[in-house]
Amino acid sequence: MDENWISAFLAHEEMEPxxxxxxxxxxxxxxxxxxxxxxxxRAEHRHELGLGWLYYGLARALQPRTVLSxxxxxxxxxxxxxxxxxxxxxxxxxxxxxxxxxDFWTEPDRVREWFxxxxxxxxxxxxxxxxxxxSGTAACAELPPIDLLFIDGGHFYxxxxxxxxxxxxxxxxxxxxxxxxxxxxxxxPKWSGPRRLxxxxxxxxxxxxxxxxxxxxxxxxxxxxxxxxxxxxxxxxGAIWADSDSTEF
Ligand SMILES: C[S@@+](CC[C@H](N)C(=O)[O-])C[C@H]1O[C@@H](n2cnc3c(N)ncnc32)[C@H](O)[C@@H]1O
Numbered sequence: 001m002d003e004n005w006i007s008a009f010l011a012h013e014e015m016e017p018x019x020x021x022x023x024x025x026x027x028x029x030x031x032x033x034x035x036x037x038x039x040x041x042r043a044e045h046r047h048e049l050g051l052g053w054l055y056y057g058l059a060r061a062l063q064p065r066t067v068l069s070x071x072x073x074x075x076x077x078x079x080x081x082x083x084x085x086x087x088x089x090x091x092x093x094x095x096x097x098x099x100x101x102x103d104f105w106t107e108p109d110r111v112r113e114w115f116x117x118x119x120x121x122x123x124x125x126x127x128x129x130x131x132x133x134x135s136g137t138a139a140c141a142e143l144p145p146i147d148l149l150f151i152d153g154g155h156f157y158x159x160x161x162x163x164x165x166x167x168x169x170x171x172x173x174x175x176x177x178x179x180x181x182x183x184x185x186x187x188x189p190k191w192s193g194p195r196r197l198x199x200x201x202x203x204x205x206x207x208x209x210x211x212x213x214x215x216x217x218x219x220x221x222x223x224x225x226x227x228x229x230x231x232x233x234x235x236x237x238g239a240i241w242a243d244s245d246s247t248e249f
Contacts, residue, residue: 001056001083009118010047014074017050018042021217022076024050027183033217051216052080055150055178058221059084062176064147067093070131070163071153073101075114077180081150082115082123092123094143096134100154131159135166145172152180157193164197176223183218198222 009015017023018034023045025034034042049056059067059081067085069078078095085093099105105128115121127134131153134140149171151163160179168177182198184191198220201208206225213219 001087005083005119006049007047009079010049012074012117015076015079016046017048017052017076017216018045020073020076021181022051024048024215027214027216027218028185032185033183033215049080051213051219052076054213054219056080056084058176058178059148060088062148063088063090065091066144066146066172067148067150068143068146068167069093069095069150069152070167071097071151074104075118077150077152078124079115079118079120081148082120083118086120086123092125094139095124095126096129096131097126097153098130098133099128100130130154131163131166140170143170145175146170147172147175149175149177150180151177151194155181155184155191155193156189157196160193160197164201171224174223174226176221179220179222181217182212182220183214194218194220 010017018025018037021033023034023042025031025037025041025045027033031037031041034045055077067081069081072078072095078093081093085091097105105111105126108126111126112121115124125139127137127139129137146167149167151160151167153159153163164177171177179194179198181191182194184195186192195218198210201222202210208222209225210220210222213221
């Protein structure tokens with residue numbers, strides 16, 4: 001991802017990071033992810049990829065084979081994930097969005113042209129369905145286990161709960177989930193679903209570990225607690241203390 005590509009990406013006014021909660025401004029008071037920031041502060045972040053670095057970087061660092069991106073207003077996240085796959089010559093990402101908010105994702109030719117304007121049309125396969133509908137398709141059945149799952153679809157509790165319930169069992173071992181819009185100032189159920197779901201998971205299901213990144217509209221990284229988070233040497237520290245001079249990591 002070179003500087004020219006980033007400038008061209010940000011030149012699309014729909015990709016203003018602050019527009020959809022991806023600017024690296026603090027989520028929470030007083031700025032609430034930038035939505036209430038002054039024009040001057042917003043302008044400062046207009047030409048920065050913000051959380052986009054994280055999305056692109058995660059896909060480069062984790063080297064996923066299968067990436068599933070659920071929901072996006074204009075493609076900020078799926079385009080950056082597709083770019084990461086393209087830059088490392090990896091398979092296309094799958095993007096699921098029923099176009100509930102407007103008609104942006106309804107015309108396959110226009111959708112392809114939109115992705116082509118970023119040069120990533122061969123690295124995104126869009127399905128104009130809900131996650132629930134997608135889960136019953138052959139395309140979903142044929143999808144290899146998911147290494148990186150980005151959840152940014154409906155923000156009522158019910159759709160985000162369905163995204164997690166239907167797709168988390170399809171994660172590859174060690175797979176990573178990223179939720180967006182996880183810091184909401186609003187008690188409006190239209191927005192508060194992701195936070196409600198994450199609190200529920202945290203309280204009820206210790207197999208998951210999570211990291212909140214309170215920037216933009218809030219991002220939370222979720223992963224199944226794995227063996228390496230409770231290494232054997234902690235279980236029997238005394239017994240193997242003699243090995244403390246080991247030069248092996
Ligand atoms: C408004 S966007 C999220 C905003 C976001 N932060 C962004 O980057 O654009 C939410 C998207 O989720 C989609 N969506 C709503 N319900 C969904 C569902 N059940 N499954 C998949 N996508 C859904 C909508 O069509 C919409 O495009």
